[in-house]
Amino acid sequence: MAEIELKHVCKTYENGFEAVKDFNLKIADKEFIIFVGPSGCGKSTTLRMIAGLEDISGGELYIDGVKMNDVSASDRDIAMVFQNYALYPHMSVRKNIAYSLKIRGEKKDVIEQKVQEAAEILGLKEVLDRKPGQLSGGQKQRVAMGRAIVRNPKVFLMDEPLSNLDAKLRGQMRVEIASLHHRLESTFIYVTHDQTEAMTLGTRIVVMKDGVVQQVDTPQNLFRYP
Ligand code: ADP
Ligand code: ADP
Numbered sequence: 001m002a003e004i005e006l007k008h009v010c011k012t013y014e015n016g017f018e019a020v021k022d023f024n025l026k027i028a029d030k031e032f033i034i035f036v037g038p039s040g041c042g043k044s045t046t047l048r049m050i051a052g053l054e055d056i057s058g059g060e061l062y063i064d065g066v067k068m069n070d071v072s073a074s075d076r077d078i079a080m081v082f083q084n085y086a087l088y089p090h091m092s093v094r095k096n097i098a099y100s101l102k103i104r105g106e107k108k109d110v111i112e113q114k115v116q117e118a119a120e121i122l123g124l125k126e127v128l129d130r131k132p133g134q135l136s137g138g139q140k141q142r143v144a145m146g147r148a149i150v151r152n153p154k155v156f157l158m159d160e161p162l163s164n165l166d167a168k169l170r171g172q173m174r175v176e177i178a179s180l181h182h183r184l185e186s187t188f189i190y191v192t193h194d195q196t197e198a199m200t201l202g203t204r205i206v207v208m209k210d211g212v213v214q215q216v217d218t219p220q221n222l223f224r225y226p
Helices: 043-051 093-103 108-122 138-149 169-181 196-199
Strands: 004-012 018-027 032-036 058-063 078-079 155-159 187-191 204-209 212-216
Touching: 004 043, 018 043, 018 212, 032 043, 032 196, 043 078, 043 155, 043 169, 043 187, 058 108, 093 108, 093 138, 108 138, 138 169, 169 196, 187 196
Parallel strands: 032 187, 032 204, 078 155, 155 187
Antiparallel strands: 004 018, 004 058, 204 212
C-alpha cells in the first residue's frame, strides 16, 4: 500500500526557474491520479521529485507517513515508466525486464519466474530474446511496463507512456494499464495530454498551470457538461 502526501512542495531549478510552486495533495492508497496541463507546467518535475530523480527545493513529501525528501531514488520502492521507454538497447527483452531484480541481488530462479509472469501479463513471451531495436512501439512500451511491474512497486509513475503510439494501440494499452491498476496493489500517478485516458483511468485529475495546481477533482466533476 502507499499513501502519498505532498505538503507545500516546490521546485526551483539551478537557473532560478520556479517549475513547481506550493504543491499540496494527499493521495489515497491505490488511487490512480492523473496530472494534466500545458507543456512546461511542471508535471514531469513533480513526478521526478516523487521518484527521487530530482531534489525537492521546499516542502515535504511523505509516503505512508514517512518523510521521503532525503531518501534516494533506489530506496523509494517506486517504479517509473517514461515516454521514450528508456530501454537498454544492447540487452534482450528478458534482460531488460530482469535488470532491476538482478541489481537487487534476487535469485536466478525467482527472477526468471517474475520475468515469465510479466511476459505473460503483457503478451511478451514471443519476443523475450529480441533486442529493443527489433520491437514495435507497443512492444517497447510493454517492456518498459514489464520492467516496472516485476518490482511490484508501492508507487507506479508514468510520464505520458502512450504518447508515442498510434491511436489504435493507445486505446488497447489504455485498457491494459487499467487492468494492471486493478491487478497490482500500487498507487498510480500518470501524466497525459489525452482526455480519454484522463477520464477513463483517473480516480482524480490534477490540473496544473505554470507550476501551480489549479484544480483537483474526479473525472466526472471535471468533464461534466454545464
Ligand atoms: P511538463 O512535464 O509539464 O511539460 P516540466 O516539469 O518538464 O513540465 O518542466 C516545467 C518547467 O521547468 C519548464 O518550463 C521547463 O523548461 C523547466 N525545466 C525543466 N527541467 C529544467 C531544468 N533542469 N532546469 C531548468 N528548467 C527546467
Ligand atoms: P517534457 O517532455 O516533460 O516536456 P522536456 O522536453 O521539457 O520534457 O525536457 C526534457 C529534459 O530536459 C528533462 O530532463 C528536463 O529536466 C530537461 N530540461 C527541460 N527544460 C530545461 C531547461 N530550461 N534547462 C535545462 N534542462 C531542461
